Amino acid sequence: MLPDWLHQRTSLTPDRLALVVGDLHWSFRDLDQQATEMAQRLSTLSLSIGDRVALLLWNGAPFVTLVHALSRLGLVLVPLNTRLTPAEVRWQLFDARARLLIYDEVNAQSAIAATHDLPELRLLLLDRWPHHLPPLTSHLPPPTSFSLAAIHTLLYTSGTTGYPKGALLTYGNHWWSAMGSALNLGLHADDRWLACLPLFHVGGLAILLRGVIYGNTVIVHETFDSAAVNQAIDEEGVTLVSVVSTMLQRMLAERGERRYPPTLRCVLLGGGPAPRDLLEACARRGVPVVQTYGLTEAASQVATLAPEDALRKLGSAGKPLFPTELRIEREGAEASAGEVGEIVVRGPTVTPGYADHPEATAQVMRDGWFHTGDLGYLDEEGYLYVLDRRDDLIISGGENVYPAEVEAVLRSHPAVEDAGVVGVPDERWGQVPAAFVVARAGVEVTEADLKSFCDARLARYKVPTYVNLVPSLPRNASGKLLRRVLAENLK
Amino acid sequence: MLPDWLHQRTSLTPDRLALVVGDLHWSFRDLDQQATEMAQRLSTLSLSIGDRVALLLWNGAPFVTLVHALSRLGLVLVPLNTRLTPAEVRWQLFDARARLLIYDEVNAQSAIAATHDLPELRLLLLDRWPHHLPPLTSHLPPPTSFSLAAIHTLLYTSGTTGYPKGALLTYGNHWWSAMGSALNLGLHADDRWLACLPLFHVGGLAILLRGVIYGNTVIVHETFDSAAVNQAIDEEGVTLVSVVSTMLQRMLAERGERRYPPTLRCVLLGGGPAPRDLLEACARRGVPVVQTYGLTEAASQVATLAPEDALRKLGSAGKPLFPTELRIEREGAEASAGEVGEIVVRGPTVTPGYADHPEATAQVMRDGWFHTGDLGYLDEEGYLYVLDRRDDLIISGGENVYPAEVEAVLRSHPAVEDAGVVGVPDERWGQVPAAFVVARAGVEVTEADLKSFCDARLARYKVPTYVNLVPSLPRNASGKLLRRVLAENLK
Numbered sequence: 008m009l010p011d012w013l014h015q016r017t018s019l020t021p022d023r024l025a026l027v028v029g030d031l032h033w034s035f036r037d038l039d040q041q042a043t044e045m046a047q048r049l050s051t052l053s054l055s056i057g058d059r060v061a062l063l064l065w066n067g068a069p070f071v072t073l074v075h076a077l078s079r080l081g082l083v084l085v086p087l088n089t090r091l092t093p094a095e096v097r098w099q100l101f102d103a104r105a106r107l108l109i110y111d112e113v114n115a116q117s118a119i120a121a122t123h124d125l126p127e128l129r130l131l132l133l134d135r136w137p138h139h140l141p142p143l144t145s146h147l148p149p150p151t152s153f154s155l156a157a158i159h160t161l162l163y164t165s166g167t168t169g170y171p172k173g174a175l176l177t178y179g180n181h182w183w184s185a186m187g188s189a190l191n192l193g194l195h196a197d198d199r200w201l202a203c204l205p206l207f208h209v210g211g212l213a214i215l216l217r218g219v220i221y222g223n224t225v226i227v228h229e230t231f232d233s234a235a236v237n238q239a240i241d242e243e244g245v246t247l248v249s250v251v252s253t254m255l256q257r258m259l260a261e262r263g264e265r266r267y268p269p270t271l272r273c274v275l276l277g278g279g280p281a282p283r284d285l286l287e288a289c290a291r292r293g294v295p296v297v298q299t300y301g302l303t304e305a306a307s308q309v310a311t312l313a314p315e316d317a318l319r320k321l322g323s324a325g326k327p328l329f330p331t332e333l334r335i336e337r338e339g340a341e342a343s344a345g346e347v348g349e350i351v352v353r354g355p356t357v358t359p360g361y362a363d364h365p366e367a368t369a370q371v372m373r374d375g376w377f378h379t380g381d382l383g384y385l386d387e388e389g390y391l392y393v394l395d396r397r398d399d400l401i402i403s404g405g406e407n408v409y410p411a412e413v414e415a416v417l418r419s420h421p422a423v424e425d426a427g428v429v430g431v432p433d434e435r436w437g438q439v440p441a442a443f444v445v446a447r448a449g450v451e452v453t454e455a456d457l458k459s460f461c462d463a464r465l466a467r468y469k470v471p472t473y474v475n476l477v478p479s480l481p482r483n484a485s486g487k488l489l490r491r492v493l494a495e496n497l498k
Numbered sequence: 499m500l501p502d503w504l505h506q507r508t509s510l511t512p513d514r515l516a517l518v519v520g521d522l523h524w525s526f527r528d529l530d531q532q533a534t535e536m537a538q539r540l541s542t543l544s545l546s547i548g549d550r551v552a553l554l555l556w557n558g559a560p561f562v563t564l565v566h567a568l569s570r571l572g573l574v575l576v577p578l579n580t581r582l583t584p585a586e587v588r589w590q591l592f593d594a595r596a597r598l599l600i601y602d603e604v605n606a607q608s609a610i611a612a613t614h615d616l617p618e619l620r621l622l623l624l625d626r627w628p629h630h631l632p633p634l635t636s637h638l639p640p641p642t643s644f645s646l647a648a649i650h651t652l653l654y655t656s657g658t659t660g661y662p663k664g665a666l667l668t669y670g671n672h673w674w675s676a677m678g679s680a681l682n683l684g685l686h687a688d689d690r691w692l693a694c695l696p697l698f699h700v701g702g703l704a705i706l707l708r709g710v711i712y713g714n715t716v717i718v719h720e721t722f723d724s725a726a727v728n729q730a731i732d733e734e735g736v737t738l739v740s741v742v743s744t745m746l747q748r749m750l751a752e753r754g755e756r757r758y759p760p761t762l763r764c765v766l767l768g769g770g771p772a773p774r775d776l777l778e779a780c781a782r783r784g785v786p787v788v789q790t791y792g793l794t795e796a797a798s799q800v801a802t803l804a805p806e807d808a809l810r811k812l813g814s815a816g817k818p819l820f821p822t823e824l825r826i827e828r829e830g831a832e833a834s835a836g837e838v839g840e841i842v843v844r845g846p847t848v849t850p851g852y853a854d855h856p857e858a859t860a861q862v863m864r865d866g867w868f869h870t871g872d873l874g875y876l877d878e879e880g881y882l883y884v885l886d887r888r889d890d891l892i893i894s895g896g897e898n899v900y901p902a903e904v905e906a907v908l909r910s911h912p913a914v915e916d917a918g919v920v921g922v923p924d925e926r927w928g929q930v931p932a933a934f935v936v937a938r939a940g941v942e943v944t945e946a947d948l949k950s951f952c953d954a955r956l957a958r959y960k961v962p963t964y965v966n967l968v969p970s971l972p973r974n975a976s977g978k979l980l981r982r983v984l985a986e987n988l989k
Contacts, residue, residue, distance in 0.1 A: 009846070018880055019682075019817045020804065140880070152823075186677055190712060193684040196805065218819070219649075221681060313511065314687065326510045329711070330500050331641075389509055449657050 009182065011150035013039050013075045014309060016219045016258060022367045027226040027243070030067045035222070035400060038075070041068070047074035047147055052107065052129065054083035059103050059161055062207070063087045063110040063118050065097065066229045069133050071215055071286050073109060075355040078178075079150055079158065085161045085173075086207035089114055090484045095171075097111055099163050100128060102172055103362065109133050112326035113269075139404065155179030161362050162209055166272045166305040173362040174304045176209075184306035185217045187328025192247070192273055192297075196221040201239055201248040205484050210277055213232070213307040229479050233257040240271050251486035253279030255296070260289060266293055277301045278486050280393050280411045282418045286321050300324035300350075300393050304358040304377055309333065309350075310391045323390040324383075330354050335385055344387045351376045382409065399490050401430035403438050406468045410490065413440055416464045422452035427480045429494040430470060442471035443493055446480060452476075500673065502641035504530050504566045507710045518717040518734070518833070519559045529566065532559070536567035538638055543598065543620065547572035550594050550652055551843040553698070554578045554587065554609050557720045558622050561697045562706055564600060569650065570641055570670075576652045576664075577698035580605055581975045586662075587612035589621060590654050593855065594664055596817040597698050600624050625629065648672030652853050653700055664853040665795045674846040675797035676708045678819025682762055682802050683738070683788075689714040692721045692730055692739040694973050701740050701768055704798040722749040741979030742769030743776055744916075746787070750779060757784055764805060768792045769977045771884050771902045773909045777812050782810075790814035791884050795838055795849040795868055800824065800841075801882045814881040815874075819846050826876055827869070835878045838885060840868045873900065887907075890981050892921030894927050897959045899931050901981065904962060907955050908935055908952075913943035918971045919962060920985040933962035936970055943967075 009015075016025075017039040024032040033041065056062070060082045064070045069087075078086050082214040085103050087096055094116060100108060110118035111129045120126055157176045163171040200218065201430035203224055204211040218225035226239055236258055239245050247270070250258070255276060274289070274296040280297055289296040311334055312325030329331040334341050357377045360368030371378045382400065383393040394409045401408035410428040419427035425445040428437035446452050454474040461470045481492040500506075507516075517524040524532065526706070549987040551573045555561045576594050578587055587608060591599060600622045601609035613619055634981060650669045650760050654662040664908075683777050689710060693716055695702040710717035717734060719726055727749055737761070741749070765787040772789050780787040790802040803816030803822055804897040805981050818824040823840070827838035848868045851859030864871045873891065874884040885900045892899040908917035916936040921929035937943050945965040952961045972983040 010823055019820065020806075189680060189698055193687050194680055315511075329506060329510065357856060376801055429875055 008152040008154055010152055011076070012153065012216070012219045013042055014150035016222055020222045021223055024218075024224045026068060026071055026223060028066075031068055032070070035219070038219075041072045042075035042079060043147065045072050045370075046079040047243060049076060049080055049082070049301045050147055052081065052131075052418045054082055054106055057083060057158070058106040059083045059085050059136075060087040060107045061087050061100055061103060061105040062209075063089060064133065065089065065111055065113050066202070066206050066322065067111075068209070069111065070225070071227065073133075074212070074215055075219070078153070078309070081148070081392070082159070083158050083161050086206050086252075087213060088163070088205070088484055089117070089445060091117075093117050093120035097125065099171065099304070100125060100171070100472050104162055105295060107131060110411065116421065130237055136309065142387055145159065145357040153178045154440050155182060158359075161213065162212075162303050167407070172364065172367055174358045175308050175362050176303075176358055177347060180306040180358060181216045181411075182220065183330045184213060184308060184370050185220045185327070187356065188213075188217065188308055188311070189221065189331050190276075190329040191313055191325075194221055194223075195246065197233055197244065198246045199226055199244050200224070200234065201226045201228070201245045203236050203254065204249055205227040206485065209303045209307045211300060234263040242265055244270055249272045249275045249277065250383075252281045253482065253486040255289070255294075256285055259285075259292070259294070262291070262485050265276055267295075271295060273297055275299055275418050276309070277308075277310075279488070280324075280415075281322070281410075282415050283322055284415075284419050288320060290318055293317060298322070298324045300381075300383075302352070302377075302379060302473065304379075305331070305354075306358075309352050309356070311315070312390075315318070316390070322392065323386070324393050325391060326389060327352070327354075328356065328393075331356055333391065336376075342384065344385055344389075347382055347384045350379045350381045350383045350393065351392070352379060353377065399429070400427075401438050403430070403433070403440065403468050408438075408440050408469050410440070412463070413442065413465065413469055414488075417444055417457060418462055419473075420452070420457060420460050422450040423457070425480050427488050427490060428495050429490045431473065431494070433472070436468075438471040441473040441475070441497060443475050443477045443480060443496075446476055499643040499645055500572065500669070501643055502643065502767070503535055503707070503710045505641035506854070507713055511713050514713055517559060517562055517588070518715060518718070519557075519562075522559055526710070528564070529710075533566035533570060534638065536563050537570040539636055540567060540571055540573070543622075545571065545597060547571055548574060549597040549599065550574045550576050552576040552578050552594060552596040554580060554592055554599060554605045555624065555698075556602055556604050557579065557693070557697050558886060559718070560602065562716075562718065564624075564702070565703070565706055566710070569644070570638070571615050572648070574652050575648050577703060579654070579698050579975055580608075581697070582608075584608050584611035584781055588616065590662065591616060594652055594654075598622060615805045618901055620720045625770045642805050642978070644669045645831070646673060649850075650869070651703065653794050653800045654667045657980075663858055663919075664848045665854065666851060667797050667849055670875040671709065671797040671847050671849060672704065672707045675799060675819070676706060676711045678821050678847065679704075679708065679799055679802070680712065680798075680961065681820040682804055682816075683766075685712055685714075685761070686737065687763075688735065689737045690717055690735050690795050691715070692717045692719065692736045694719040694727050694745065695740055695742070699975065700794045700798045701792060701818045705740060710964070722748075724752040731758055732755065735761055738764045738766065740766045743767065743772045744973065744977040746780070746785075747776055750776075750783070750785070754817050755783070758786075763785060764788055766790055766799075766802070768799075768898075770979070771906075772813070772838065774813055774906050775910050781840075783808055783811060789813070791872075792876075793843070793870060795831060795862075795870075796822070796843055796845075797849075800843050800847070803881075809813070811881050813883065814877070814884060815884050818843075818882075819847065822847055824882065825867075826874060827867075835876055836878075838875045840871045841872045841874045841882070841884070843870060890920070892919075894929050894931065894959050896926070897957075899929075901931070904931055904933065904952070904956065904960055907947060907952055907978075908933060908962075911943070911948060911951050913937055913941040914948070915939075916971050918981060918984050919980050920981045920988070922964065922985070923986050927959075930963040931960065931965070931989060932964040932989075934966050934968050934971060937967055 017035045021036040025035040025038045077105040079449040160176040202214040297312045331354035344350040413428040414426045431441045432441040508526045512527040516526040516529040651667040693705040768790045788803045822845035826839040833839040904919040905917045922932045924930040972980040
């Protein structure tokens with residue numbers, strides 16, 4: 008049992024700045040008051056402890072307030088991706104057995120379209136500034152303790168393949184994740200963490216929860232804007248920021264050669280293996296980037312490169328968080344150093360399972376080890392290198408082709424802006440790699456150029472048989488490449 | 499379950515400096531190797547998981563090594579106070595049902611005298627540098643996970659009154675204490691924590707455990723020497739140091755007016771309420787002191803003043819650690835702000851109880867709240883002020899007299915070096931306060947001077963009826979005033 012996090016944080020440091028969204032500046036006392044009022048409003052809706060409440064909300068103060076208000080009522084947070092189609096939203100609401108959907112005006116059309124045939128579900132349109140509504144008079148019992156085993160979140164994984172699965176995350180999962188992150192990245196009194204990722208993904212949500220546990224300031228951007236992020240780093244004392252590769256690329260492009268101020272102590276880079284040229288550009292320009300390997304099912308970070316190793320182990324996602332055990336499995340046994348296998352994870356950040364889908368849980372959880380489906384290896388010193396999603400693996404003539412490896416080569420071509428590689432059926436080899444390439448604006452490049460560029464850098468079987476120049480690549484809200492969509496384009 | 503702390507720390511950051519004792523510098527890899535070898539040696543002694551192993555050791559590398567070696571074998575650490583008489587050592591060994599006593603040459607006489615009639619107990623004289631012994635060939639299973647509910651330590655409280663009681667501390671108690679401390683004091687990559695307190699007290703032991711959990715360097719001094727502490731702060735990059743009031747007084751006296759370097763970010767001051775004049779001297783001289791209120795039964799810190807409040811709340815022990823709940827009880831109910839009552843504590847740092855003494859546990863543990871026996875109050879903002887041990891409370895004519903308050907007044911007299919106050923029986927008032935005063939060297943002061951000084955500053959009933967000038971006051975190893983010994987001097 009732990010005291011209610013926001014309540015305890017407010018007791019300890021009421022006047023510290025908790026949240027900045029645009030011109031809004033809330034202390035922990037303000038945030039606590041907002042969450043209390045929101046909880047009072049929600050308490051009139053006849054919900055029961057453990058009921059699931061979905062949010063279809065833009066990044067902003069209401070999202071943050073609701074995260075804590077739901078905790079106070081013992082309700083389970085179900086953050087929905089605002090970029091889903093109504094059919095996808097509907098499926099998640101149905102699968103989650105959500106009792107209430109809270110949405111904002113921006114997402115109203117989607118919310119209504121998604122729910123017309125879910126009569127059990129209540130809808131609540133949230134005014135953008137709910138604290139302007141008259142406070143309700145209902146009295147709530149004072150905040151109680153949190154059981155670490157209780158469910159905090161039901162979060163659908165943004166996997167790039169297959170059906171989304173609803174991972175349960177306990178208070179303990181989030182707490183241990185926050186502890187593990189602090190033990191790696193440190194805790195400074197002046198820390199300010201910028202959330203420019205969607206709050207509906209685990210990477211964004213974790214920033215909010217760490218904020219109240221650590222007592223640091225969280226700056227939330229309503230959407231990702233590279234110039235605004237650079238400005239916040241320059242002018243608002245941002246010390247940590249979480250990004251994915253595409254965001255970081257845009258930040259660097261927007262900034263030019265100007266260095267970041269020394270107050271920026273960590274750029275946490277998640278969302279899949281990072282292109283090596285991006286990491287090298289950061290190293291050249293003194294950007295304190297540390298790569299992380301995270302999973303929704305492990306409450307965000309699983310392994311993160313320690314800042315002290317950022318240069319020496321470029322390309323690695325580092326070592327597991329202190330409370331976490333990580334190993335590589337190959338045919339059920341632990342792989343040796345350098346051997347590629349499936350990344351498996353155990354520890355107190357790992358989900359108790361997928362909600363209401365014991366068979367899906369049983370598929371991935373064996374002896375307490377969560378089987379991620381991701382491929383990687385540990386080097387001689389135990390540093391993790393993530394190769395790819397197993398589901399994306401291309402097997403060509405019995406040889407394994409990891410799309411990320413081929414993409415990294417293509418991206419290192421001076422004319423290439425972005426690249427995605429998938430397997431396509433082939434009579435002779437089973438599968439062969441096919442590449443989709445976005446050329447830099449105003450630069451001429453041919454398919455033949457790119458093939459010969461790859462020829463010089465990759466084993467024969469890894470060179471794409473097909474190279475398609477396209478105007479853009481499909482990526483999801485957190486910047487992950489949707490290889491499945493690419494593959495479908497080929498059918 | 500968590501991975502073995504030292505093993506995981508060594509996997510994560512093998513080359514970081516773990517321990518400095520004089521000229522000895524051990525990385526985490528070195529410390530892990532030492533602990534492994536020590537565990538191999540101990541594994542030949544036919545001990546079973548859960549067996550209690552007492553240490554009667556001077557501060558140093560062998561103590562540190564043994565702490566981790568015992569964990570690896572699932573043995574319970576019983577650190578004994580090296581300043582105890584043989585009769586006291588014998589009583590604790592008997593009460594703890596210790597199976598093994600490990601001692602060093604310095605403590606050999608005491609160890610042997612204490613154990614001559616405990617035939618079930620094995621003795622092991624530890625060579626001062628056990629790693630010079632030939633390593634044994636026995637093979638240990640690899641380090642396993644720690645259950646947070648397992649017992650790590652059995653620690654006799656150094657209470658200044660009554661019989662010592664053996665408090666059980668779990669791995670979880672220590673872990674949560676480390677987390678709570680980090681959430682208050684922060685975690686910096688360059689942290690070096692100086693342990694000049696005895697390692698057999700919870701305050702010293704906690705530094706060792708935080709060291710492996712945080713991955714920071716611990717510098718151990720074999721004994722307290724104010725000049726050596728000041729030198730380590732100046733020359734060895736000490737960022738945090740744990741002290742009690744008498745140590746800090748000696749450090750300041752030794753140093754004169756020279757300021758501490760900015761690398762020193764926190765002087766954690768425990769061991770009972772601090773004299774106000776000492777805190778004021780620190781404030782004047784820019785010493786970053788933060789007062790803490792700690793208990794053996796809560797794995798060290800319970801409440802600690804946040805560094806940002808150090809000046810504004812001088813004299814306060816701050817607010818509880820993040821995982822800890824604290825309140826003041828008065829006649830079984832929660833006291834209001836400003837009301838003095840008993841300090842009670844709940845949370846994951848609190849002991850599961852006293853070993854093998856369920857009745858002693860039941861006396862202090864009610865509804866999960868640990869009743870400390872200490873008196874204090876919370877101000878309007880929730881900051882804790884510790885007044886005194888209830889056992890030391892003097893009741894005179896129905897009025898409460900808190901010895902610490904009278905002592906603080908006496909210590910603020912320019913001629914007074916130290917002061918202790920106890921109650922003595924009195925026919926008319928029941929009890930009256932009696933003071934023992936150590937005058938500053940070379941300064942003349944009379945009993946009448948001191949009484950009239952108190953008269954001007956304290957309610958009549960608080961003024962000591964007797965003032966005795968003495969050459970020194972009895973204090974225990976951690977600097978706590980032994981009022982019981984003072985009172986016995988009066989009989």
